[in-house]
Amino acid sequence: MKYLVSLFILFTSLFSYSQVDFKASVNYNKVAVNEVFTFELSSNVNGQIYQPDFKGLQIVGGPHQSNSSRTIIVNGKRQAVRSLKFTWQLRANKKGKYTIPPTLMDANGKQHKTKPITITVSDASESQKKVKATSDFFVRISATKNSVFLGEPFVMTLKMYSRQSPRGIEDLRLGESNGITKKDLYPNKTNYDTRIENLNGVNYHTIILKQELCYAQRTGKIKIEPYYISALFQRGFFQQYRQEGNSNSLTISVKEMPGKKPKNYNGLVGNFKLSHTISKTTVKVNEAVDINIKISGNGNLNLFDDPVLDLPNDFDQFDPEVKNNTKTSSSGTSGSKSFNYVIVPTFYGDFEIPPYSFSYFDLKEKKYKTLTTGSFKIHVDKPDGEASEIIKQKQSVSIEETDIRYIHISDLSTFKNSNLKGNSFLHYILIALPFIGLWLVLFLRSRNNNRSDADKVKINSKKAKKSINKYLIKSKTLHQSGDDDEAVKELSAALRSYLKKKLNLSETQLTKNTILTHLKTEETTMLFNKCWTTIEMYQYAPVSASQVDVLIADTETLIDLIDG
């Protein structure tokens, strides 16, 4: 402590330097009581350095001076790099915070200053495990924004800090983050720049291992899990050792966009422009038309779906030719995407392709915007030639059914359960009715038939006289004309037919004896005998005309008598 070195007069510099790099550093800024640590002043120029004031810290050793110089020839240009170092070994006797104030150096006519360094001195036990182990080597992730809109880009950086210059990265595992899409900004990076960063007085070698462009896909708090890194370091000349560690974790809060979400919004955020061109608006059938839709701007362009043109059925469409001219930078994806559609009309007429539109969220104005192309009007000429050549094939009418069918309005008639007539008493009665009717009719008819069996004879016998009359008249006329043979034959037939009907006899029963049994009075029997005998006689011998007269008269009397 009592050493007082007023000044170091050093060599004047041989080369001029554009920049003076004068730094102070410690190897640990968190130490235990009585733990020895190193304070180092380094400069790349020669200058006058004033004795640093250690403010209560005990100097254990030093200052040790080391000097090195290199000469680098780059592209034939000589450059000498000089480095000058002074080191002290320091120690604290008591717990507490110590601040080493800036050290001054005069060089090139100017005064240079280091930054102040704060040393935390703690109890031996707690410090040694946690502080030393982590502060030698640690990994950090950081995001450019901690609060974003859905789909708003932000950049996440993974940085490794180590006291020693690393030999190589052995392993790197990305932490999970559900709901964030990440895109590596430098996916093919092989060369890592090592920089020296002074963190609270301690010099660290830092490497930016990864920079990722991120988009949140859902709202709420999204946690990015720690990243894991294992790096190799060299100790001595041959010895290698490994250090590994997990980074911190991050929480990003993702906000929903304000305002009502448009229907054709699919997550695009940024600032976009839409343009469209059509090659021709008047074409012939089967002539190709180019429609170009171009979207350009800045934002999550990768989410942009291929535009779907709502083409009429009379157009053939081919897959669009997509030109992707985007580049990813830390501010998001920017550039343009163009879609070239080739459509071919297969039928003539005037067609209109409805406009294509999409919506996005404007980050600057914080509201939804919708971009729309104009509608495309195409006139397709009738092809030359006869009509029969025009239509090639029948098209099946395509029907798209995406909803239920509409209600029925025309029919307002309803019925009630009580209107249902089946399986009721009425039903049975109505079915039975025709059969009851049938039975009644048949019953009546059969009764009618039974009665007439007896009556039939009466009716027949009543009719018998009527039917016999014409035979009698005929036989009379035959007799008057002198044809007695025929007259008797007629008379015989008339009598037989009369008796048959009157007495209800069959042909075989028509004998004299049977007939006689049916005749009731003596008078009729006598008269019948007389007539029958005369007729039978007449078959063998001729009879006089007077006898025929008597026979006709007798027969008439007989019939009258039988008839009563």
Place this chain on the structure above:
Amino acid sequence: MKKILLLIILTISNLGFSQSTLEKGNEAYKAEHYKIAIQNYLETISNDQKSAQLYYNLGNSYFKTNEIGEAIWSYEQALKIEPSNEDILYNLQFTNNLTADKLLIETKGIGSWLTKNAFQFSPNFWFYMSLIFAFLTALALYLFFTPSSHLVNNLSLLFSSMFGLLLILSFTFSILHKSILTNNTKAVIITANSKILTSPTVDAPTSFELHEGAQLKLKTIQDEWYEVQLNKNTGWINKNEAWLY
């Protein structure tokens, strides 16, 4: 006298302009006020009015308000009255596709063929047909019993037996049709998800779980519970969770 005349005119004009609840429902549906449409249709049904169109429109209204279970119930009711109506079949199928459970719905077999073809006519069709066939059978029998030529005799015998068969068939159909229209044999679940329990008590263990729109066979009704069947599995469901059709 003038007052009476005025009264008569008023009543007549009132009759002319007053809409039935069914028409009101249709108007509400056209204006996309589906909830009002449902109210009107349900009021029509509660007045013991029914028709395929009414249930079909009700089903559409339920569909538009995202009540899948009720929509299926309505379409099934409509289908009972008009089993071969293309629109009803289409909408029912469309709605069935939105249900969560994959159930086998019987659409083949003689039963459904019969339903589709025999019961597609108006509710009293088979009643009238049975009456016609009863009359024709009696007529043919009368001809058969009346003595006449052999040909007429034989023909009348043939016709009477034919009409007799048709009479039996149409009579059976009329009874069946009425029982189909008036009895409930199935249940459809109307709550978002529903537990089918092993016994009709609230704390009974769950037999299986189903979602809105699933259709089950109804076995018995007991107090507040329906006993239902699905692929030979039976269980009990609370009356509030299913509608019968």
